[in-house]
């Protein structure tokens with residue numbers, strides 16, 4: 626803890642010296658989340674991270690999260706330097722949706738509006754009409770559906786199916802999944818609920834249907850945090866990356882938070898519910914990039930400008 630405090634102080638000093646601001650996701654290491662808040666940065670979901678980075682005056686943004694979050698920051702603020710602790714921090718949704726295959730799929734369905742989740746590469750966003758995050762996906766797809774539009778959705782199949790069911794939109798789905806949320810188990814969740822009938826069940830819609838079906842609240846990371854803060858219950862079962870528990874505990878001290886089960890036979894798998902790519906962000910590599918200026922994100926034109934149009938459509942819609 627002493628070393629960690631010293632590392633945090635060093636990182637804070639380097640952020641200041643570089644005129645940089647730290648933008649962190651709810652799923653990264655708690656020390657990084659705390660550091661971001663203590664130094665005037667933000668801790669949030671990908672929608673708010675994008676908005677915060679764009680609107681902040683700092684010329685250097687340090688994004689603690691996964692690759693697409695750094696790319697989104699650079700796409701929206703090409704004149705800023707965007708650094709990431711580890712450029713190999715990616716996402717199974719991004720990996721599972723290669724740009725060429727995706728473009729071919731879109732070409733086969735020219736009659737559909739192309740809506741992609743934030744968790745995609747810049748090249749995939751460049752091919753899309755709209756980008757959405759889990760905070761605004763229902764509203765945006767609902768809006769397109771009301772206009773009579775048919776939709777091509779990528780890459781998360783669980784989130785796509787959930788939105789399809791909620792909005793009734795005609796949606797063709799790409800077959801991607803998040804390796805973390807895909808692991809939550811419906812049957813084990815049911816058994817856990819029977820042990821804690823008073824608990825409120827909070828589920829991120831990247832989870833399988835058998836898990837979403839049992840939820841009291843289905844929502845984005847920000848929505849799930851709000852549910853814990855505002856809920857009158859004492860106990861919550863949380864089906865999303867367990868990195869989020871850090872912020873939930875800070876904002877709702879005294880409430881009991883239980884991780885939703887990720888493994889069969891009643892066993893819990895400690896590492897399953899934490900994203901290995903989010904876990905690549907640490908104080909050590911953050912300090913390194915602040916010292917060296919390494920790991921700057923680049924997004925070449927014209928991909929950047931095309932992706933920007935797709936992201937700004939969402940930001941304008943949600944403004």
Ligand code: CIZ
Pocket residue numbers: 669670671672743744758759760803831846
């Ligand atoms: O699972 C993720 O990567 C999420 C929830 C990202 C986001 O939208 O904040």
Ligand code: SF4
Pocket residue numbers: 652691715716717718744803804805806866900901902903
């Ligand atoms: Fe991707 Fe899932 Fe990790 Fe989020 S938690 S970055 S969706 S693999």
